[in-house]
Amino acid sequence: MAVSFIFLNSKAMKAYFCLLAGWLVPGLGHILQKKIWRGAVFFVSILALTAIGLSMGGRVYPFQTENPLTILAFFADLGNLVVYALARTLAFGQGSLERVTFEFGTAYIAGAGLLNYLIAIDAYDIAKGKKR
Amino acid sequence: MIFQSHLLSMTVYAFFVSVVLSLIRREDPKSRLKYGLSLFLIMVVGALAFGWFMYLFAR
Numbered sequence: 001m002a003v004s005f006i007f008l009n010s011k012a013m014k015a016y017f018c019l020l021a022g023w024l025v026p027g028l029g030h031i032l033q034k035k036i037w038r039g040a041v042f043f044v045s046i047l048a049l050t051a052i053g054l055s056m057g058g059r060v061y062p063f064q065t066e067n068p069l070t071i072l073a074f075f076a077d078l079g080n081l082v083v084y085a086l087a088r089t090l091a092f093g094q095g096s097l098e099r100v101t102f103e104f105g106t107a108y109i110a111g112a113g114l115l116n117y118l119i120a121i122d123a124y125d126i127a128k129g130k131k132r
Numbered sequence: 133m134i135f136q137s138h139l140l141s142m143t144v145y146a147f148f149v150s151v152v153l154s155l156i157r158r159e160d161p162k163s164r165l166k167y168g169l170s171l172f173l174i175m176v177v178g179a180l181a182f183g184w185f186m187y188l189f190a191r
Contacts, residue, residue: 038155041151041152041155045152046152049148052135056135101135101136104141104145107145108141108145111149115152115153118156122156131159132159
């Protein structure tokens with residue numbers, strides 16, 4: 001196992017750590033396991049999707065119950081945890097409804113979050129030894 | 133404002149999704165390329181075909 005942290009002595013703990021790292025920063029779970037190239041591609045792809053989505057005026061949805069469908073968007077956006085936290089604290093990603101690119105921008109941001117869930121789970125599977 | 137064109141937006145989106153999914157779902161480089169290219173074409177050509185199909189029902 002490439003991840004060699006003193007406090008992570010069991011395989012299961014390492015796998016959970018890679019899952020969490022991958023969720024926090026796209027591709028970090030792979031980079032920690034010496035899958036540098038793959039992790040870098042994941043990082044660039046997710047970052048590009050998010051940056052394009054934000055520049056198109058897409059919205060990072062907060063948790064709100066007034067419109068139940070936006071709860072799904074919230075969970076999708078939460079996949080990109082750092083971007084979600086930054087968007088909430090620095091107040092960007094509010095969405096520009098008047099722009100024609102608003103819908104596509106929102107889809108880009110939600111897509112990036114959903115893909116990052118898959119990437120983090122992939123890092124978990126690699127650490128568990130289920131995948132190469 | 134970037135990507136005023138929905139076609140360009142869709143194509144770029146399909147590209148990134150194909151790259152990520154091909155790296156996750158396939159192990160060796162050759163099958164990754166094949167899978168990624170198939171996904172990309174299915175998304176782009178499928179959306180175009182469905183768009184033209186909906187045009188049949190345009191008012």
